[in-house]
Amino acid sequence: MTGRYVLMTGASRGLGRALATAFWEAGAHLLLVDRRQEGLDAVAAELQPRPSQHVWTLPVDLADADGAERIVSAARTWWPRVDVLVNNAAIQGPIGPLSGNDWGSWVVTLQVDLVTPAALCRLVTAWMTEQGGGSVINISGGGATSARPNYSAYATAKTGLVRLSETLAEELRPHGIRVNCVAPGTMATEMLGETLKSGPDVAGTQEYEVAARVLGEGGTAMRRATDLCLFLASSASEGVTGKLISALWDPWERLQEYRGDLDGSDIYTLRRIVPRDRGKDWGDR
Numbered sequence: 001m002t003g004r005y006v007l008m009t010g011a012s013r014g015l016g017r018a019l020a021t022a023f024w025e026a027g028a029h030l031l032l033v034d035r036r037q038e039g040l041d042a043v044a045a046e047l048q049p050r051p052s053q054h055v056w057t058l059p060v061d062l063a064d065a066d067g068a069e070r071i072v073s074a075a076r077t078w079w080p081r082v083d084v085l086v087n088n089a090a091i092q093g094p095i096g097p098l099s100g101n102d103w104g105s106w107v108v109t110l111q112v113d114l115v116t117p118a119a120l121c122r123l124v125t126a127w128m129t130e131q132g133g134g135s136v137i138n139i140s141g142g143g144a145t146s147a148r149p150n151y152s153a154y155a156t157a158k159t160g161l162v163r164l165s166e167t168l169a170e171e172l173r174p175h176g177i178r179v180n181c182v183a184p185g186t187m188a189t190e191m192l193g194e195t196l197k198s199g200p201d202v203a204g205t206q207e208y209e210v211a212a213r214v215l216g217e218g219g220t221a222m223r224r225a226t227d228l229c230l231f232l233a234s235s236a237s238e239g240v241t242g243k244l245i246s247a248l249w250d251p252w253e254r255l256q257e258y259r260g261d262l263d264g265s266d267i268y269t270l271r272r273i274v275p276r277d278r279g280k281d282w283g284d285r
Contacts, residue, residue, distance in 0.1 A: 001233065002027035003052075005079050007071070007124065009062065009117075010089030012039030014189040015139065015222055019086060021047065022226035023233075030055045031075055034089070035062075062089050062112045068119030072127070081131045084233045085124045087117040087138045087161070092191045093153035096202040106153045113157030118164055125168065125177055133176030135233045138165050140244060141183040145270065150204045162244050162270055169242030178241040180232050184225035185248040186214050228252050243268035 006023050010016040011032035020032055024047045032055065034040050040057035047055055058074050060067045075082060093109030094101035121136055128134030142148065143155025144162045162181050169179040186192075192211040200208035225247040231237050232245075239259050245252050245268055261267065275282040 001084075001230065004028045004083040004233070005031070005075075005081055006084040006086065006233070007031045007033070007075055007082055007120075008086040008088060009033045009071075009120070010139075012036065012043050015184055015187060015225060016088045017043055018222040018226050019088060019229055022230055023084075024048075024050075024053065024055070026230055027053065028084070029053055029079070031071075031078070032057050033060050033071055035059060062116040063108050065111075067116050068123055071120065072123040076127065082124055082127050083134050085120060085134070085136045086229060086233075087120060087136070089117075090139065090154070090157075092151070092194050093157075095195065095198045096150050098152045101153065109153035110157050110160075113154065114160045114164075117161060121164070121168060121179070125172055125175075125179075128177050129172070129175045134178075135237075136165070136168070136177065136179040137229050137232050138162075138179070138181045139184060140165075140181040141185070144181075144183070144244065148207075150202065150207065159270070165244070166242045166269055173241060178232070178237065178239075180237075180241060181244040182225060182228055182232070183244060183246045183248075184222070184228075185246070186210065187222060187225075224248055239263070244270070 001023055006028040008016065008019060008023070008030065011020045012034040016034070020030060020043050024030060032040050032043060037057065037059040040059060044055050044057055056078055058071060060071055090113045091109055094105045117138060125134070125136065138161050140158050140162050142158050143151055144158040148155040165179045165181045172179060192215050195203045195207055195211040196215060228245060228247040231252060232240070237255065240255050240262065243262070250268070255262065275284055
C-alpha cells in the first residue's frame with residue numbers, strides 16, 4: 001500500500017478504526033470519513049507519524065443526500081488520484097418486524113448503508129477510470145446471503161450492496177477496476193449492543209443470544225477482516241472481482257491459485273437456487 005491513496009468511511013470505530021490502522025501501517029495515505037470530527041481526530045492521533053504519509057479527516061453524515069459529493073470533491077481537491085475505496089460505514093437501523101418499524105429510520109438506513117455507498121462507488125470509479133484502475137471494497141454481511149428476520153432495513157441494504165458490487169465489477173472490468181465485498185464475521189461492536197438492548201422479543205431469540213455470546217466472548221478478531229481488505233486492495237488480488245468473500249471461512253490468501261475457476265463463475269456470488277441444484281427434476285428449463 002506504500003504511496004496508495006485510500007478513502008475510507010466509518011473510520012472512527014470498530015472495524016473502521018482497525019482498517020485505518022492496518023492501511024496506515026501498510027504505507028497508505030488516508031482520507032478518513034465519519035460523522036463526528038472528534039472520533040476522527042482520536043483515530044488520527046493513534047497513527048504513528050510518518051514523514052512519507054499523510055492522513056486527512058472529513059466529518060460527513062452519510063445520511064445526507066449530498067454526502068458522497070462532498071467527500072469526493074474534498075478528495076479531488078487534496079489528492080492527485082484515488083487508489084482504493086472502502087465503504088465501511090453502516091448503521092443497524094430499526095430492529096423488529098417491518099410492520100412495526102419507524103419508516104423514516106428504515107429509509108435512512110437504506111440511505112446510509114446502500115444509497116450513499118453506491119453514490120461513492122459512482123463518483124470514485126469515474127475518477128479511477130480516468131487514472132486507469134483501482135479497487136473498491138464494500139463491507140457486507142449481516143443478512144446479505146440469507147433471510148434475517150427483524151433486521152429488514154440492514155439486510156436489504158447489504159444484499160443490495162453485494163448485487164451492486166457484482167454488477168459494477170462487470171461494468172468496470174475493462175477499466176482495470178476491481179469491486180469486491182467482504183463479510184467480516186460477527187464482531188463485538190456497538191451494533192450488537194443495539195441488539196442486546198432491543199431484547200429477544202424484538203430482535204428475535206437467536207439474534208439476541210448470538211449478540212450476548214459474542215459481546216461476552218469478544219467476538220471475531222478483526223485482524224482477518226483487515227488482512228482480507230488489504231489483500232483485495234493490493235495487486236496480490238489482481239483479477240479477483242465481483243466476489244463476496246468471507247474473512248473467516250474462505251481461503252482468500254490462495255485465491256490466485258483458483259483464478260481459472262473464479263473467472264466467469266458464480267463462486268462467491270449471490271444466486272437463485274433452482275430444483276436441479278438440489279437434485280430435483282421438476283421439468284424446469
